[in-house]
Amino acid sequence: VPRVEYQPVRIASCQISLRVGEPDLNRAAAVAAVTEAASRGARIVVLPELTPSGYVFGDPAEALSLSEPADGPTAADWRNLAARHAIVIIGGFSELGEDGQLFNSAMLVDPSGVRAVYRKAHLWDAEADFFTPGDQPPPVIATSYGSIAMMICYDVEFPEWVRLPALARAELLAVPTNWPADVVPAGERPIVTANVQVAAFANRMFVAAACRCGDERGVGWTGGSVISGPDGYPVAGPASSSADAGGAQPELLLADCDLSLARNKSTSPRNDAHADRRPALYREATAD
């Protein structure tokens, strides 16, 4: 982790509409969203899970046809955008691994190229028909704008998983997501949005989640994208969601964040969100 003192950086979370099976259209939608975010001053831009491919695959052959290696056309798009605008982009894609396996992955791209690829470790529902789960913790990448980790959708529902990059000093956790729409009681915020806030609160780090919209083969999306500060309260969003009459709509969230705040885990004169952990007492919970 570089010890430079960062200036506040504008973070964008792009809640965009995508269509399964339309990778050219989806890549263009991502380019448009990133370009718009950059033009509005964003230097870190988060895109949804499986941005180029869409989500609701019909069968493994379709999933394969919509997958690409980590140095494929999506990486090329994002590398060009990152270099042109001096930005960092985090987004999801269906990764074709060197061994032919598919992974539900995210990549972090900066002006120097693809800095890291993360493979989703907790697969949701039918994803297991298409993807191999990852088995490596989220890397923490030192960028010009701060230390950034990424995980994907269902991953963030496992607070033990969120802890790993937080303990490894991530200042921002970027979460590309495709939350399937679920019933949200009247007057409530989607629990998946609150879960992002609490992931930030428990670790006193920033968390930026980008969900999507656009119905796909009968599946709708929660939306409710949010950028949470380290106190757990939104600094941007929540975006429109299935809690609203109109459902999730395209929306660009922007927030100026001093990521260095996430280095300070102090929560009272005598407390520290990480130092107060009692790992020896937690061991039982992680036994197989």
Place this chain on the structure above:
Amino acid sequence: VPRVEYQPVRIASCQISLRVGEPDLNRAAAVAAVTEAASRGARIVVLPELTPSGYVFGDPAEALSLSEPADGPTAADWRNLAARHAIVIIGGFSELGEDGQLFNSAMLVDPSGVRAVYRKAHLWDAEADFFTPGDQPPPVIATSYGSIAMMICYDVEFPEWVRLPALARAELLAVPTNWPADVVPAGERPIVTANVQVAAFANRMFVAAACRCGDERGVGWTGGSVISGPDGYPVAGPASSSADAGGAQPELLLADCDLSLARNKSTSPRNDAHADRRPALYREATAD
């Protein structure tokens, strides 16, 4: 865990006013609150942290003077109430241990007497001047109304700690708490309340938190007591809180809960909130 099929049980969370240094008054307030809850059909009643003593001790001598053993006058009150109304009571008290040490504890009392005592493992701020931290995980107690665990206030901000009783098949986590008042942004729910909801969501169990009100030596309280269902949405509350113009006020939350729902961790045809954990990958997070 008994395999009987429970009927829905009415759970009460009592957000009550207390005063430090007035144990007789506070015990009477607790008796009144439990009696009211029982008269309205509650069979499980949750009281705040440090109910008889109050919270803001001036010095260790005062803390000692307001402490009592686990078979003291508070236990006698609650045992009598539990037997009279056939109920379960969970509440906090300042425990004088057999070795003279003080613990910030909670007890679970049913008609047979004190079933378990839990000692807070994560101490907040000046509590460390008065209390020895506990070093045992929250017990899970089979009661007539379901399997219940308890933890206290700051404990619940450590999701690894919440996991332990959840994995041990607690259906309800009772959380006596004294959340010091903090600034809540306009339009937001207190993050400590959202944290309780997410503790329930992450583990698909019920969580009932009882905070307090009544300013004490310059310290106010968040309030925002809540009973969360296993989907993370409130089934009662949130109670009035420091997010409201009037602050936290006395309030009795009541909810009819089918605790057997918490035995089902299934979240999709292919997912299970506990079975989907990948403990081998989490080990790093719990290394000292």
